[in-house]
Amino acid sequence: MHVPRLDTARAPLPQALAEALAARFGNRYSTAEADRLHHGKDESSHTPAPPDAVIFAESTEEVSSIVALCHSHRVPVIAFGAGTSLEGHLLAIHGGVCIDLSGMNRVLAIRPEDLDATVQAGVTRKQLNAALHDTGLFFPIDPGADASLGGMAATRASGTNAVRYGTMRENVLGMMVVLADGRIIKTGGRARKSAAGYDLTRLLVGSEGTLGIVTELTIRLHPIPEAISSAVCAFPDIAEAVNTVIQVIQLGVPIARIELLDALALKAINRYSKTSLREAPTLFFEFHGSPASVEEQARTVEEIAASHSGMDFDWAIRPEDRSRLWQARHDAYYACLGLKPGAHAVTTDVCVPISRLADCINETVADIAESQLLAPLVGHVGDGNFHLVLLVDPDSPVDVTCAEAFSKRLVERALRMEGTCTGEHGIGIGKQKYLALEHGSAAIDVMRAIKRALDPDNLMNPGKIFMP
Numbered sequence: 060m061h062v063p064r065l066d067t068a069r070a071p072l073p074q075a076l077a078e079a080l081a082a083r084f085g086n087r088y089s090t091a092e093a094d095r096l097h098h099g100k101d102e103s104s105h106t107p108a109p110p111d112a113v114i115f116a117e118s119t120e121e122v123s124s125i126v127a128l129c130h131s132h133r134v135p136v137i138a139f140g141a142g143t144s145l146e147g148h149l150l151a152i153h154g155g156v157c158i159d160l161s162g163m164n165r166v167l168a169i170r171p172e173d174l175d176a177t178v179q180a181g182v183t184r185k186q187l188n189a190a191l192h193d194t195g196l197f198f199p200i201d202p203g204a205d206a207s208l209g210g211m212a213a214t215r216a217s218g219t220n221a222v223r224y225g226t227m228r229e230n231v232l233g234m235m236v237v238l239a240d241g242r243i244i245k246t247g248g249r250a251r252k253s254a255a256g257y258d259l260t261r262l263l264v265g266s267e268g269t270l271g272i273v274t275e276l277t278i279r280l281h282p283i284p285e286a287i288s289s290a291v292c293a294f295p296d297i298a299e300a301v302n303t304v305i306q307v308i309q310l311g312v313p314i315a316r317i318e319l320l321d322a323l324a325l326k327a328i329n330r331y332s333k334t335s336l337r338e339a340p341t342l343f344f345e346f347h348g349s350p351a352s353v354e355e356q357a358r359t360v361e362e363i364a365a366s367h368s369g370m371d372f373d374w375a376i377r378p379e380d381r382s383r384l385w386q387a388r389h390d391a392y393y394a395c396l397g398l399k400p401g402a403h404a405v406t407t408d409v410c411v412p413i414s415r416l417a418d419c420i421n422e423t424v425a426d427i428a429e430s431q432l433l434a435p436l437v438g439h440v441g442d443g444n445f446h447l448v449l450l451v452d453p454d455s456p457v458d459v460t461c462a463e464a465f466s467k468r469l470v471e472r473a474l475r476m477e478g479t480c481t482g483e484h485g486i487g488i489g490k491q492k493y494l495a496l497e498h499g500s501a502a503i504d505v506m507r508a509i510k511r512a513l514d515p516d517n518l519m520n521p522g523k524i525f526m527p
Contacts, residue, residue, distance in 0.1 A: 072111045072156070076132040080114060080156070083124065087115040098137075098157040101144040102204070102392075104403035104451070105488060110137060110151035115159045119235055119243060119274040122158055126272065127241025129156050135518050138272045140207030141183060144214060145406050146487025148267055152522040160209055163274065166190045175232060175249055177277045180209025196280040199224035202483065203389045209273045214485040215265030219388070222308075222441030223315045223347065224281060226483070231264050235275035239514040249277060262509070267485050268520035270513045284347035287315075288357055289375040289384055292344070292364045293337040297321060297424055297436075299367040300340045301417045304440045306363050308413050312356055316345035317441035318388055321424075324395060324435035324448075331394030332387040337371055342440075343388055345381070388437075392448060395435045399450040402433075405462050409473035410444040410482030419476055420445060423469060430465050444482035470496070486524045494524065 071077075081088045089095075090112045099109030116122045129136050135155030142149060151157060163179035166187060170176065171194045178187060185205045187198050200211060202218035210216075212234065217226035224230070233247025247253070247260035263270055294300040297319075304317050320328070325338045342364070346356040361372045375381050387394075396404055411419045420436075427434050427447070438445025449465065452458045470480040470493045480493035495503050507525060510517075 072134060072154075073132045076128060076134060077112065079128055080112065080125070084114055084121075087117075089113045089115075095157075097142075098139050098149065098159065099151055101142050101147060101149045103145045103147050103487075103489065104405050104453070105147035105150060108150040108152045110157035111154045113139075113157045113159055115162050117162045119163075119237065122160070122237045122272055122274050123241045123243050125156065125158055126237050126239065130240050130516070130518060133516055133518065135521050136272070137520050138180075138209070138213070138268045140181060140210030140213075141205065143202075143204035143206045144210065144487065145408075145484045146481075146489040148214065148485065148487040148520070148523060150488065150522075152488070155518075155521075158272065160207065160272075160274070163209075167275070169194060169196075169280075170249075171196060171280075173249065174280045174282075175277055176280055177275060178208055179275055180207060180212075180273050182208050184208065184211070191280065194280075195283055197283050198230075198278060199281050200227055200230055203392070208276055208278065212264050212273050212276055213266065213268050215483070217439070217442075217444075217483045219316045219318060219345075219385070219439055221439060221444075221483075222317060223313065228261065228264050230279045231260060231276055232279060233260055233277040234263060234273050236263055236271040236273055238271045239516065239519050243274075244271075247277070265485070267487065267523050269510060269523055270519060272519070284315075284353075286346075286348060286350040286353040287381065288346050288353050289381045290344045290346075290357060290360070290372060291336065291341060291375070291384065292361075292369040292372045293339040293341045294364075294370065295339065295368050297340045298417060298421055299369070300342050301420050301440065303342060303360075303364050303367045303369065305413055305416060306367075307360055308441060310359070310363070312359055313348070313352075314344060314356060314360070314441060315347040316343065317439075318343040319436070319438045319440040319445065320388070320391065321436040323398070323433075324391055324437050327394040327398050327435055328387050328391055331397055332383075332390055334383075334387050339370070342369075343384065345385075391435075391437050395448040395450065398435065399433055399452075401452070402450040403453045405449040405451050405466065406484065407447045407449070407466055407469055408444060408482045408484045409469055409478055409480060410442065411473050411476045411478030413443045415476040415478065416440060416443050416445075419472060419478070422472055423447070426465065426468060426472075430461055432461060432465055434465075439482075442482075443478070488523060491524065491526045495526075
């Protein structure tokens with residue numbers, strides 16, 4: 060578990076700044092302890108670090124004015140969406156002002172004819188899909204939590220549908236962004252391709268609030284499939300499950316989701332969600348398309364699974380059955396916490412090329428057994444991404460040390476197999492020490508140069524991504 064270096068010697072907000080913000084925003088400016096504490100923690104195991112003040116913004120212009128004021132007083136700013144990040148992105152480790160964007164939750168435009176929409180950054184994925192209800196379209200990026208779209212862009216989120224629909228990188232067309240000095244820029248556009256200058260949209264997607272604050276997004280929409288079906292299949296061991304995944308992908312089956320859960324994760328889910336799934340390594344599948352293509356996909360996958368000793372291949376066609384199945388999968392994180400009451404969850408999210416997935420998971424499973432960690436495994440294995448939920452007693456130095464050593468070995472294993480230390484959670488403060496291992500010092504120098512060019516005073520979410 061990483062404990063951030065807190066700037067305990069920092070001064071309170073300059074009085075002139077505090078007075079200006081209070082006068083401008085009234086009761087939407089708060090220094091109340093409850094508000095500060097709420098905005099100084101996320102879903103991770105990292106030690107909370109509250110900001111000095113919180114402002115609830117309602118427009119891009121308000122965000123610009125807040126940032127400009129903070130810039131004039133050299134005070135850090137941190138953007139807050141839904142608070143669901145997993146790598147300490149929200150922690151105000153150098154103090155400053157937290158800008159809560161949850162009130163910026165308007166769907167500004169839906170354009171079914173062009174398959175796109177423009178939304179404010181505080182709109183959540185569930186809210187957007189509710190607004191799309193009668194259009195025949197949906198937004199597919201599904202990280203599990205009902206995250207804000209601004210936060211999803213900032214962390215380059217993906218999730219269960221990424222194997223077919225891609226990540227936020229592929230689904231953000233353009234953005235409105237407030238820079239460190241308060242200037243507002245528009246990146247990208249609604250055209251499906253452009254060769255006009257640097258691709259600032261791709262630069263800012265995944266920048267974790269360190270280069271600017273996203274206030275509006277234009278995103279791709281996708282037609283709701285004519286037919287959807289899901290299936291569950293258990294296996295005698297993880298190796299057979301993973302080999303099934305690899306064969307399905309390499310044969311080009313256009314599957315929408317493939318999720319892997321080990322026996323321990325299934326045990327947790329059955330307890331938490333009151334399901335009765337076989338407590339063995341299990342794959343969850345989802346198929347999208349026409350009725351005929353969905354049936355063909357499912358039959359093909361069933362045959363592949365059978366060739367790898369798959370058991371209990373069970374279809375779920377009714378919407379309520381599919382929803383219950385995927386809700387159980389999304390609840391896996393909280394279900395796993397129930398395996399060790401009082402434990403903190405240290406999450407991992409390495410990703411490797413699909414051809415190395417079996418090697419990486421097999422070595423990792425052996426490592427878990429040797430380390431004696433309680434660590435359920437779940438993963439978006441269709442794109443080579445898997446997670447371990449390391450259940451750690453925060454008061455046990457042995458637990459903490461063991462988890463940190465295991466995490467380091469896991470990342471080194473993934474990098475050795477030409478993978479990445481983070482498939483979707485981002486760097487934040489939790490994976491800073493692995494960034495140079497993955498990219499090399501020259502690439503980190505280039506990243507730091509970009510940061511200095513856009514934020515020379517290091518005021519935008521300072522202390523994230525790069526080692527101090």
